[in-house]
Amino acid sequence: TWVDFVSFFSSIIDRFEMAKDRNVSFRRQLPDKVIFVEIDEDKLTQVLDNIISNALKYSPEGGQITFKLKELDDKIEVSVRDQGLGIPKENIEKVFDRFYRVDKARTRRLGGTGLGLAIAKEMIAAHGGHIWARSVEGKGTAIIFTLPYDPEQKDDWS
Ligand code: ATP
Numbered sequence: 833t834w835v836d837f838v839s840f841f842s843s844i845i846d847r848f849e850m851a852k853d854r855n856v857s858f859r860r861q862l863p864d865k866v867i868f869v870e871i872d873e874d875k876l877t878q879v880l881d882n883i884i885s886n887a888l889k890y891s892p893e894g895g896q897i898t899f900k901l902k903e904l905d906d907k908i909e910v911s912v913r914d915q916g917l918g919i920p921k922e923n924i925e926k927v928f929d930r931f932y933r934v935d936k937a938r939t940r941r942l943g944g945t946g947l948g949l950a951i952a953k954e955m956i957a958a959h960g961g962h963i964w965a966r967s968v969e970g971k972g973t974a975i976i977f978t979l980p981y982d983p984e985q986k987d988d989w990s
């Protein structure tokens with residue numbers, strides 16, 4: 833289905849903002865327009881739920897989470913950035929593997945199975961997009977994904 837990704841993303845962020853029980857602030861950098869993309873809403877909801885719950889889970893007290901949505905030539909780029917403990921460089925690609933979790937001791941305490949990002953990767957690939965992580969240990973993590981987007985689509989009435 834075709835959905836306006838700006839309002840789709842906003843309503844997921846709203847849901848987390850209302851439910852959160854941590855002292856973590858949310859910052860949004862979203863375009864002031866509609867961006868229609870063809871997606872499976874349930875699957876993208878699952879992807880964003882996992883990325884945002886990870887960001888919350890690994891955020892420090894008083895941290896900030898930044899939600900960004902950018903329109904590029906032929907794709908949109910979505911990112912969720914936190915100020916948490918980060919992911920060591922040598923593990924940055926492995927976090928998308930099934931059951932992989934950085935530092936068993938630290939993550940056991942926080943719960944989870946290590947499937948969230950592996951599922952996210954499959955779902956983004958199924959949509960023709962890419963997903964990756966950028967992180968600096970001790971500073972934070974950004975999970976970024978793209979989805980194909982045709983800016984002409986909205987004008988195509990033929
Ligand atoms: P699940 O999502 O299945 O509940 P999980 O959150 O541990 O479990 P993933 O979402 O796949 O699993 O993440 C894999 C691992 O990547 C995590 O265990 C954690 O070590 C690391 N990770 C993911 N997101 C972050 C983040 N925002 N900051 C720091 N580490 C992260």
Ligand code: MG
Pocket residue numbers: 882883885886944948949
């Ligand atoms: Mg997770």
